[in-house]
Amino acid sequence: MKTTTFLTLLTLLSLPVMAQKKLFTINDLIPGGSTYYAHSYPATKYLAWWGDTCIELGIDQCQSTNTPIGAGDAVAALNTLTLKNINTILSANGRKTINHFYNASFPYAEKPYILIDRDREQTLIDWVNQQVVWKADLPIKAHNEDWNKNSQSTAYTIDHNLFVLTADGKTHQVSADGSTDLTYGESVHRDEFGISKGTYWNPDGTLLAFYKMDQSMVSKYPQVNITFPSDAQEGASRCAQLAPDPYPMAGETSHKVYVGIFNPQTDKTIYLNTGDPTDRYFTNIAWSPDGTRLYLIELNRDQNHGSLDEYDAQTGEKLRTLFTEDNDKYFEPVHPIQFLPWDNTKFIYQTRRDGYNHIYIYDVAGKLVKQLTTGKFEVMDVLGFNTKAKTIIYTSNEQNPLQKNVFSVNMKGKRTLLGNDTGWHNATLSESGKYFTDKYSSPLIPRNIDVVSTEDGTSTNLLSAADPWASYQVPEIKIGTIKAADGVTDLYYRLILPTDFDPNKKYPAVVYVYGGPHAHNIDATRNWGARGWDIWMAQQGYVMFCLDNRGSEHRGLDFEQATFRQLGVEEMKDQLKGVEFLKSLPYVDGDRLGVHGWSFGGFMTTSLMTTYPDVFKVGVAGGPVIDWHFYEVMYGERYMDTPQSNPEGYESTSLLNKAKNLKGRLMVIYGGNDPVCVPQHTLSFMRACIDANTYPDLFTYPGDGHNMTGTDRIHLHNVITRYFNDHLK
Amino acid sequence: MKTTTFLTLLTLLSLPVMAQKKLFTINDLIPGGSTYYAHSYPATKYLAWWGDTCIELGIDQCQSTNTPIGAGDAVAALNTLTLKNINTILSANGRKTINHFYNASFPYAEKPYILIDRDREQTLIDWVNQQVVWKADLPIKAHNEDWNKNSQSTAYTIDHNLFVLTADGKTHQVSADGSTDLTYGESVHRDEFGISKGTYWNPDGTLLAFYKMDQSMVSKYPQVNITFPSDAQEGASRCAQLAPDPYPMAGETSHKVYVGIFNPQTDKTIYLNTGDPTDRYFTNIAWSPDGTRLYLIELNRDQNHGSLDEYDAQTGEKLRTLFTEDNDKYFEPVHPIQFLPWDNTKFIYQTRRDGYNHIYIYDVAGKLVKQLTTGKFEVMDVLGFNTKAKTIIYTSNEQNPLQKNVFSVNMKGKRTLLGNDTGWHNATLSESGKYFTDKYSSPLIPRNIDVVSTEDGTSTNLLSAADPWASYQVPEIKIGTIKAADGVTDLYYRLILPTDFDPNKKYPAVVYVYGGPHAHNIDATRNWGARGWDIWMAQQGYVMFCLDNRGSEHRGLDFEQATFRQLGVEEMKDQLKGVEFLKSLPYVDGDRLGVHGWSFGGFMTTSLMTTYPDVFKVGVAGGPVIDWHFYEVMYGERYMDTPQSNPEGYESTSLLNKAKNLKGRLMVIYGGNDPVCVPQHTLSFMRACIDANTYPDLFTYPGDGHNMTGTDRIHLHNVITRYFNDHLK
Numbered sequence A, B: 001m002k003t004t005t006f007l008t009l010l011t012l013l014s015l016p017v018m019a020q021k022k023l024f025t026i027n028d029l030i031p032g033g034s035t036y037y038a039h040s041y042p043a044t045k046y047l048a049w050w051g052d053t054c055i056e057l058g059i060d061q062c063q064s065t066n067t068p069i070g071a072g073d074a075v076a077a078l079n080t081l082t083l084k085n086i087n088t089i090l091s092a093n094g095r096k097t098i099n100h101f102y103n104a105s106f107p108y109a110e111k112p113y114i115l116i117d118r119d120r121e122q123t124l125i126d127w128v129n130q131q132v133v134w135k136a137d138l139p140i141k142a143h144n145e146d147w148n149k150n151s152q153s154t155a156y157t158i159d160h161n162l163f164v165l166t167a168d169g170k171t172h173q174v175s176a177d178g179s180t181d182l183t184y185g186e187s188v189h190r191d192e193f194g195i196s197k198g199t200y201w202n203p204d205g206t207l208l209a210f211y212k213m214d215q216s217m218v219s220k221y222p223q224v225n226i227t228f229p230s231d232a233q234e235g236a237s238r239c240a241q242l243a244p245d246p247y248p249m250a251g252e253t254s255h256k257v258y259v260g261i262f263n264p265q266t267d268k269t270i271y272l273n274t275g276d277p278t279d280r281y282f283t284n285i286a287w288s289p290d291g292t293r294l295y296l297i298e299l300n301r302d303q304n305h306g307s308l309d310e311y312d313a314q315t316g317e318k319l320r321t322l323f324t325e326d327n328d329k330y331f332e333p334v335h336p337i338q339f340l341p342w343d344n345t346k347f348i349y350q351t352r353r354d355g356y357n358h359i360y361i362y363d364v365a366g367k368l369v370k371q372l373t374t375g376k377f378e379v380m381d382v383l384g385f386n387t388k389a390k391t392i393i394y395t396s397n398e399q400n401p402l403q404k405n406v407f408s409v410n411m412k413g414k415r416t417l418l419g420n421d422t423g424w425h426n427a428t429l430s431e432s433g434k435y436f437t438d439k440y441s442s443p444l445i446p447r448n449i450d451v452v453s454t455e456d457g458t459s460t461n462l463l464s465a466a467d468p469w470a471s472y473q474v475p476e477i478k479i480g481t482i483k484a485a486d487g488v489t490d491l492y493y494r495l496i497l498p499t500d501f502d503p504n505k506k507y508p509a510v511v512y513v514y515g516g517p518h519a520h521n522i523d524a525t526r527n528w529g530a531r532g533w534d535i536w537m538a539q540q541g542y543v544m545f546c547l548d549n550r551g552s553e554h555r556g557l558d559f560e561q562a563t564f565r566q567l568g569v570e571e572m573k574d575q576l577k578g579v580e581f582l583k584s585l586p587y588v589d590g591d592r593l594g595v596h597g598w599s600f601g602g603f604m605t606t607s608l609m610t611t612y613p614d615v616f617k618v619g620v621a622g623g624p625v626i627d628w629h630f631y632e633v634m635y636g637e638r639y640m641d642t643p644q645s646n647p648e649g650y651e652s653t654s655l656l657n658k659a660k661n662l663k664g665r666l667m668v669i670y671g672g673n674d675p676v677c678v679p680q681h682t683l684s685f686m687r688a689c690i691d692a693n694t695y696p697d698l699f700t701y702p703g704d705g706h707n708m709t710g711t712d713r714i715h716l717h718n719v720i721t722r723y724f725n726d727h728l729k
Helices: A002-020 A036-040 A072-080 A083-092 A532-539 A557-561 A569-584 A600-611 A633-640 A647-653 A655-661 A680-692 A711-727 B002-020 B036-040 B072-080 B083-092 B532-539 B557-561 B569-584 B600-611 B633-640 B647-653 B655-661 B680-692 B711-727
Strands: A046-050 A053-057 A062-064 A113-118 A121-126 A131-137 A143-148 A153-158 A161-165 A171-173 A182-184 A199-201 A208-214 A220-225 A241-246 A256-263 A268-271 A280-287 A293-300 A305-312 A318-326 A338-340 A343-351 A358-363 A368-371 A379-386 A391-396 A405-410 A415-418 A424-429 A435-442 A445-453 A459-464 A477-483 A490-496 A507-512 A543-547 A588-598 A618-622 A665-671 A697-701 B046-050 B053-057 B062-064 B113-118 B121-126 B131-137 B143-148 B153-158 B161-165 B171-173 B182-184 B199-201 B208-214 B220-225 B241-246 B256-263 B268-271 B280-287 B293-300 B305-312 B318-326 B338-340 B343-351 B358-363 B368-371 B379-386 B391-396 B405-410 B415-418 B424-429 B435-442 B445-453 B459-464 B477-483 B490-496 B507-512 B543-547 B588-598 B618-622 B665-671 B697-701
Touching: A046 A424, A046 A435, A062 A072, A083 A113, A083 A121, A143 A199, A153 A199, A153 A208, A199 A280, A208 A280, A220 B220, A220 B241, A241 B220, A241 B241, A256 A280, A256 A293, A343 A379, A358 A379, A379 A424, A391 A424, A405 A424, A477 A569, A490 A532, A490 A569, A507 A532, A507 A569, A532 A543, A532 A711, A543 A569, A569 A588, A569 A600, A588 A600, A588 A711, A600 A618, A600 A655, A600 A665, A618 A711, A633 A647, A647 A655, A655 A680, A665 A680, A665 A711, A680 A697, A680 B697, A680 B711, A697 A711, A697 B680, A711 B680, B046 B424, B046 B435, B062 B072, B083 B113, B083 B121, B143 B199, B153 B199, B153 B208, B199 B280, B208 B280, B256 B280, B256 B293, B343 B379, B358 B379, B379 B424, B391 B424, B405 B424, B477 B569, B490 B532, B490 B569, B507 B532, B507 B569, B532 B543, B532 B711, B543 B569, B569 B588, B569 B600, B588 B600, B588 B711, B600 B618, B600 B655, B600 B665, B618 B711, B633 B647, B647 B655, B655 B680, B665 B680, B665 B711, B680 B697, B697 B711
Parallel strands: A507 A543, A507 A588, A588 A618, A618 A665, A665 A697, B507 B543, B507 B588, B588 B618, B618 B665, B665 B697
Antiparallel strands: A046 A053, A053 A062, A113 A121, A121 A131, A143 A153, A153 A161, A161 A171, A182 A208, A199 A208, A208 A256, A220 A241, A256 A268, A280 A293, A293 A305, A305 A318, A338 A343, A343 A358, A358 A368, A379 A391, A391 A405, A405 A415, A424 A435, A435 A445, A445 A459, A477 A490, A490 A543, A697 B697, B046 B053, B053 B062, B113 B121, B121 B131, B143 B153, B153 B161, B161 B171, B182 B208, B199 B208, B208 B256, B220 B241, B256 B268, B280 B293, B293 B305, B305 B318, B338 B343, B343 B358, B358 B368, B379 B391, B391 B405, B405 B415, B424 B435, B435 B445, B445 B459, B477 B490, B490 B543
16 A cells, blocks of 8 residues: 555656657667767776776876875876877877877876877877887877887788887888788687687787688678779779688688797797698687796687697797597587786686686696686686786676676685676776776666775775666666576566556567577666667557577576577577567567567577467568578677588578478568678578578668678668568558 | 340349359469469360361370361371380380370371381381381480471581581591580570570471680680589589679670581581671571571671671682661561562562561662561561462561561462461461461460461361450450650550459559560460469468560561660559559559569669669569670670760660669569670679668579579569568568
8 A cells, every 4th residue: 555655646747757758869878879978878988007097087187096006206296297288289299189198098007108009100208208218100090009019019901911010110021922812910810709809918028929820711701882982993993892701610620820939039930830720610729927838728629629739939839738538429628727926826717617717827837736716606807807806806696697897716726706787897906916997787777887806895086977767758668587498597687668568468579689699688787788779669559579588698607508509499498488588578469579680689589480480470681680590600600510510500590491380470681791690691591581482571781791880780670660560560 | 224234134134153163372363373374274185287177186196187188098098107106115125115196297107107206216117117217326415406407417516516427327427626615506796686596407407507606705604503513523512603604794805706608418528708707697597498608797887887707618718798678776587588489589688677577578789679568567477478378477566566467479479377366376277278277375274276367268166265264363464555765656454453353442553664665565466465473462361463565566667666775664654654544543643652673674674763863662683684784795786886886875774884873672583694685784883872771671592503493493483572562461
């Protein structure tokens, strides 16, 4: 009774307020929209560490944050670190000026130096003495710049060749035969196994390890550029141009990767003596602290056997295999080893061998010293160390499967939560690891920024951003759990009610799905991770639903590996549990269910529409995998093995075989030049449907890749929304 | 009153009958449908001339038709011309047997020889003496076979190289360096200028003129094959394959064409000494009756100046230019000269120089002897000659702009209508030209076949096919004329009422449009040329309308050239006159107008939707031209000149510039490998609409070319129909 009265009162009070609240435009909600940043993006601060001093990077000046840290003359001199002063120095030295300090950094803890890097001009300025102390100019075509602060050398690539610019201003050309088929200094293995770059300086910046990849034996996917480039030469043909892209498909011939080490002092390159690199993955490169040895984790093509190997950086010879790791399904190393700053004989190794990703300490002989963390949670990332306290700072979801919090662990395995215990945290350690900046949000916190001590956990708040949606009609967003199709596992869902919700009405509902590994959709971020499009659809009168099925990330190895060799099958069973739940809601019209997803979610959408043709009336599948035969070797074979060893898995999950089942309205959308889920997926599905006399719809974004960005993303979501409005409303 | 009573009576009488009549399925109506031939295609006969004897080609036997012609022992022996006998002979000689005689021919008037040509095995059989008199085996990969009955030599191509198989069984390789870039013996100039093949035997088959085309300098359109071929080699990649197609775009570098002459007796090839072939068209190849000289019509790249040139077939030297022809807009020769059989010094030349295509007689010195036909009608085709009567047999639309009838004209210019004076006639002359087989239909005649004398016009009916739609509910199909936008010219329209028409209802209406040159839609064929899809849509409750605007064929040069340098502009104005008329009909709902067309009609559809965005609510554009910049040199520059010389014409007709105007629902459909209107058209339009924030829909048929055939055509028309049902109904 009391509750009711209270609610009624609230309703009466809030009604006039509600009436004044605004509705969203699509441009408010979707990245790329003209008002997205103004209306959806919480305020933020740009921060950088200078040693253990936290600097706020402003437009007109840099200043020490109002935190207990940072002192001394140089900090005091920060008041001279103004845009005007820096630009005066830049101009006087013939350098490009800057418009703000957002990209500046402070590489040397002990020196009042600010590094400005603009349009490939690097300038290190002593702001106390107001002078340039070092500078370097990279060619305008340089990419993949990798600067070492100790040697002040920069590695970079131009047209797939590798160069090094040393502090003396000398340019060293490491390779000359680079091409699309033969790359130097670029990421390899299609960015799998945690690889995101192709150069690795040793600590003092005297040796550069780099990847070389031979793709000449790999099939070229014939991408086509249909737009006449604005920089085309006079008289150039307007005819569409071929853009061949090496793309090894599952079970087919893959590329070969080599690891080189370049010494700028001798201008010599050696390659690790690995033997024939065919069907081998060289991943997770790390240097020994003294810079004389290189570590990598080698993985076989089947991805069920790995070894941590040590190589001599001078000779390239293999010194030893420290240990190996096997898994019945697949073994996926994504974290290079990290040496303990206080003990050069020990390092961190992360593995999910006990079912969850945890931190292990090994010695350089390859002997396990200790499993440092343990429990049914995932260590997400090791941020670094508090050298003095000898603690490791990391993030994990120990608090809650939906959260990501910062912890320290000492060498005895004692874990301590650092900072706010809710929400989802992105932290950056200071030089000594004594502090970290902690940017976080939670369902009720749009964005907070704290500076937190890794020693005593004390925290200073720098920002508590206002809710940018405070003046908008925001639909109700809830989460909860249901049981997976295995009857045991809890799965998290997010449910969004229509903006103008009336519990006595029946609404159409749309399931948004991803469902693949390495990703999740529901977490304890702002609004439980609700997407702008969810809100847009809620405003159009849809119930929006999302469920992280088995196979998605952060729930442990068994949860992920439940889908092995038959991607989509268990995932769909879980999604159908979500549908059961949706249909149980009195305000959901079970005859008007839709589904939408992109990439793996496009695969899921198309799978659901063709496997359970009576469940969903309307689907929109974006950039889908249609047949794992067409997906690349590294990701595809990890989860599906090869078509040769798992023919039944490939056949049973192929949507070409299920095209005949399509009954509802399904639109498939693809980026015209998608290099990830190549257009062959969508186009083969169209062909299969045509041959089977079924009727999908289609849209494409010519020139776009796997995802649409900028205004194309607005257009895309208008297309998706219109499709549901046309057929589901 | 009397009429009314009569109609009422009719209605009363016919109602019960009507009620019993069937509705069509889409498979009944569209070519490619499983029941199309059974339910929509009128009965026919397969006929062939043996001299002046008309033979009916059956399944089990061939027989003389019941006509006044054909006599003698050999004709009597036709009763031995059974499938059983012929297959016995074929088998005995190790040849493939046949299932019917439909493809047989009788090349020698004086001899009882039947030519069987199956799977590249040619066999000439004497059916009186029951023996093989000649045979030849072509390689299984042979294409473009061209047999000369006098020398019994066959020219053919394999992989763009030219070969000749002579009667002695010897294979002569004419070229060895053929490739996609360098073709021999294939059609050139993209089949424009009436060119449909690449080999031309002289009359006695001793010299072979052939086309050679160098396309190495032409842009390659990157077509992509996405389907894994069933004949792929073991271990071949499943990755999509590039299929580059030389495609010269308007204003860009074009191919170079050469004319060679091969002499199988000497194994020598000479090439016509034309000089540099850059930007020159060599068209309309013809031989002198004695086979020593070659004639061709050369055209400049601007296509406004042509010359009839004579070359020496032994030396390749040019002997003379007989005469030239110019036109302010464009000159388009499509008929090679034809020598009079009774006078080797004179030939027929066809030209539209007086505004309509007519027959002119020239002498070999290039002097005009006489314009033989004249009047405001078009000579469509010269079928040949009655050698004895010295008359020319031709078809024209002199009777009516919508008809095509057979005429003879004597050397004095006296024209005589031959055979039935209604409808649309396809005729084949006998050897001497004394008779022709006349297959025709008219709005009320599904298909008749007569044998007609070219001398006295007497006619014998061989077939009067029953109406295959007699048991179906066929909608009312009417034609009429309205004035073009110029206020003067009569334009023909076709109007189809909904099957279950009720004059008191309001119906949505769909305009079907082509509108380009070289084609028309309304003629005096069966059902006024109504398309199966028109009937299908009428049955769905649409009024179907079609108008042959200015620019379309068979109405004279001025009518066609009204569109010069601004394709689409005048055509759309005429179509809007059609819309005015449609809207004046009380049963048409002017707020629910749709438009559909393919190829040039796709261009028209998209042009109409984006130029007059408030007129049409829904459009479906298939295989459209979007920007004439992307269309090929030969056709494109004829009507549009080059982008360099007519930039304003190209800009003002470009639908990339009009993409921003789109308001209604427009679906664009293209063949994934369309070599005519390359995918760049549709994809560029999608990109332009995305950039302009407008919202077309899209579909594609991967692997298909410019048109969909077979079951794809059924699928296509279901897609088109659904789109109108979704958005216009």
